[in-house]
Amino acid sequence: VSFRCRLCGEDYSFREPRYRCECGGFLDVPAGTFSAEATPEFSVGSIWRFKEAYGLPTDAAPVTLGEGGTPIIQKTIDGFSVLFKLDFLNPSGSFKDRGASSLLTYMKWLGVRRAVEDSSGNAGAAVSAYAAAAGITCTIYVPSYTPDGKVVQSKMYGSEVVKVPGTRHDANSAAVAASRSSFYASHLWHPFFVSGLSSAAFEIWEDCSAGMPGSVLLPIGSGGLLEGLYRGFSALKETGHISCAPKLIGVQASRCAPIHDAFRRHLDDYADVEAERSVAEGISVARPPRARAVLQALRGSGGYTVAVDEDRIIAAAKTLARIGLYVEHTSAAAFAAWFTIDRRDREDALVILTGSGLKETGTYGSYF
């Protein structure tokens, strides 16, 4: 088994530590085999019930913190039945734990000792948590303007946090430069991060035994979760477990909507947009590197994109809290979009709530 470049078709052994192809293209991993295994002891809800599906080396021992198996609950909103998958109830507080668990499992198998990553948000926290669980030393590069409070969690996990002067892009460059001597545990680039995210699709299928949702709404920044879901639902379809996969509805903030713009304009890659700061920080990605694959997944699923304004995002966060669901603005964006879609799609929708409201005490506190 090996990585294969999506662009030029070059193969690389799993034993070679790299995050992308020499040509600059994304690497893929083979689709793996989908099968729901018996529950492993002490990991009832874990993503590892479906481990064959992630394409990992078969002798890799899971680096797990009990991620996945998050609840799906049903609520009645405006007379519609809506399902919510509470992915903010993952160990570090976001869906990224699915990808980090899979990626760090690969890295531990490879014998990696030092990792670098560039994210002050959920991905940085998730990679830090699983690096800690794997016993791998981790350095997180963040822009120098990052508030200290945002990286406390990563520091507690034991990561070194390095502030890089300049923009988000400069932090990225610093991580890439450091990857010459450390493994770049990139939530954006690494195929095992994305394949781990596909676990959410398997769980939705398993929990919705009485009938799959017709559409799945989720926030998209770089779009890794959407890619992962598409990968997962496609595997379920190919193996005959479902006859029809849900439409994937990707939600962006109007203030930063390069994929939404591209989708509407039938582009193959993200659109150049004037990005403004949004409360939905987790999806404020102006130049999403995986946009081509994300647009393909959106179209392949029969889905579409929605962009939502700031006031609607904030209102949705409050509405969710008022029914007991305390989530990040980024997650609330997906619910804000639900109010705007076709009645038919609203009727049997599932909304993925991706990140915990406990990470936004500062912003939410300013509302009172």
Add this chain to the structure above:
Amino acid sequence: VSFRCRLCGEDYSFREPRYRCECGGFLDVPAGTFSAEATPEFSVGSIWRFKEAYGLPTDAAPVTLGEGGTPIIQKTIDGFSVLFKLDFLNPSGSFKDRGASSLLTYMKWLGVRRAVEDSSGNAGAAVSAYAAAAGITCTIYVPSYTPDGKVVQSKMYGSEVVKVPGTRHDANSAAVAASRSSFYASHLWHPFFVSGLSSAAFEIWEDCSAGMPGSVLLPIGSGGLLEGLYRGFSALKETGHISCAPKLIGVQASRCAPIHDAFRRHLDDYADVEAERSVAEGISVARPPRARAVLQALRGSGGYTVAVDEDRIIAAAKTLARIGLYVEHTSAAAFAAWFTIDRRDREDALVILTGSGLKETGTYGSYF
């Protein structure tokens, strides 16, 4: 079915809104029937799999946010295998959701429209979340010195937060006074809060099918969780599901250890102690009203208490984070105690991690 006073034996109908007996004693609910039901749709991990056990009216419809079903993971520490139950992955970020789900289910069945509670911590957040889910208006009374950041979550859920001048006790008195016109949704007093907490015992039994832990370590403030676990394990023993219940090991901060003191001195009720401020805020309860029942449960289980110093609690919080488990100081106290107990008890222990580290960004931030 009815409430029965633990002190004087008086019975009260479930239809009567009250939180304690006229004589001042605690009310009990009948033990219910233990049986593991088939998983209800969309609530895979929910405490409602065991709903017969909580003694609720049979026609009460669950007020659920997907609580319970939290992962148990295994780690090797100092050469020992230790189990951790990640109860901080409940919807509002703590184990209190188990009790709040059960209590608000009862309150909704009763037709309650307005609730009051007194807690700026996990209980306040949990009651607020489930009041929101139940559509019940909620007011939380907190001491006026409570930092604003601590009650943001409750406010987002829609609770009104009222700051009461004076001590913690004055906030309590305000809630009791308000309970003449509103239902006192007391995590301390209400029997349905405690019976909901017993769900953790059923989950431990179910996940540890290969062998029950010999001891369960948990933080005790008012001690409701310990009472709930004892109730749950006793039900499992009485119905023949287990032959031997785990020892319950209750952990307090040395700076506020009224139950630990009472246990060592063979008292029936809590000891008068000079309480000092501890980082483990969730267990800083100087006069725990349920202490008699908690001491009985401790002794009945063959367990004991441990008190841990501040520096050990802080060190344990850091150690846990360094293996990927980001929890409150209060939860870390239980792990700090693990290092101090007999080798025999350390060998097959389960530690309940009760609250999320994401609630303590401020304090943890001060460590860097």
